[in-house]
Amino acid sequence: MSPAEPLLRIQGLCTRFETDEGEVPAVDGATFDVWAGRTTGLVGESGCGKSLTALSVMRLVPEPGRICAGKLLWHGEDLLAKSAEEMRKLRGDRIAMVFQEPMTSLNPVFTIGDQISEVLRYHRDAGRGDARRRAVDLLAQVGVPDAGRRVDDFPHQLSGGQRQRVMLAMALACDPELLIADEPTTALDATVQVQILELLARLQRERQLGVLLITHDLGVVAESCDEVVVMYAGRVVEVGSAAELFSTPAHPYTAALLRSVPGRERGRGPLEVIPGAVPNLSRLPPGCRFRARCDRAISVCETVDPPLEPKRAGHLAACHAPVIPP
Ligand SMILES: Nc1ncnc2c1ncn2[C@@H]1O[C@H](COP(=O)(O)OP(=O)(O)OP(=O)(O)O)[C@@H](O)[C@H]1O
């Protein structure tokens, strides 16, 4: 059973970049919820705005990017109204993020133990000894072998997979309520991937952790997510339960993504690649952004950008075409 209020409610989020080519609406009106004890998957092709949605929630949008509209309701309070100091206190404590590029967020000149300890010392006022013991404990929990020795390693002494685990240990150090994980398993081999996803599932059961899981891997979504949000060219185009979205996708883009998944094609004809490319965000065509690649486009799609609206109970899509019955 879900609690009545989401942990995080993203409403009409717009994040833009001013560039020489014009305005780039990297996130354009994103609206969806993340719940305690549940995993929301955020999917879509490269460049569709997944990382920037996450960075917006953390209030860490890189220059020259700006959040220019919307609300980020955290337990009903708008994160956009919080001071920089209030955000620093929330970040790493109640809301934590595993970034897509682990090396950019690990400092090469400090040991991993020092970096995990730092989080605990800042947010929890932990003493040196306690913080170190907890760091070893966290490293062991995320599956770093021989954690008591590895704690004194520098980031460059670890493999990519181990660095990813260190990032996860840092993110989980303060027992957050919400974990945003941006492609946390992409760089890892299949066995390690499964272990990390199982760890997240366990934390979710034990601590009611809410997870926003960004991935391009629909297999991971099928395994781990309760809800799914599909983005296309800065827009949220479909939101629904994972089960329903996989069985009866309401947006032609989601349907096309599902057809393109390796493994699903067995016995169902060849793997499909979605023809065409994502439009240039600084020169968006009028009407629906997916129209040029859509096999179900009708004339209204040329002029009217479809709003995200309910197609079935709890299942939203931004599409003018009639829903194909299951
Ligand atoms: N510094 C920047 N200046 C201008 N535009 C930017 C900048 N950073 C990102 N963008 C734009 O924002 C869009 C969304 O980027 P984002 O990183 O959120 O994509 P993503 O969905 O995470 O992709 P990926 O799957 O490759 O990680 C990109 O298509 C790009 O056009």
Ligand SMILES: [Mg+2]
């Ligand atoms: Mg990204």
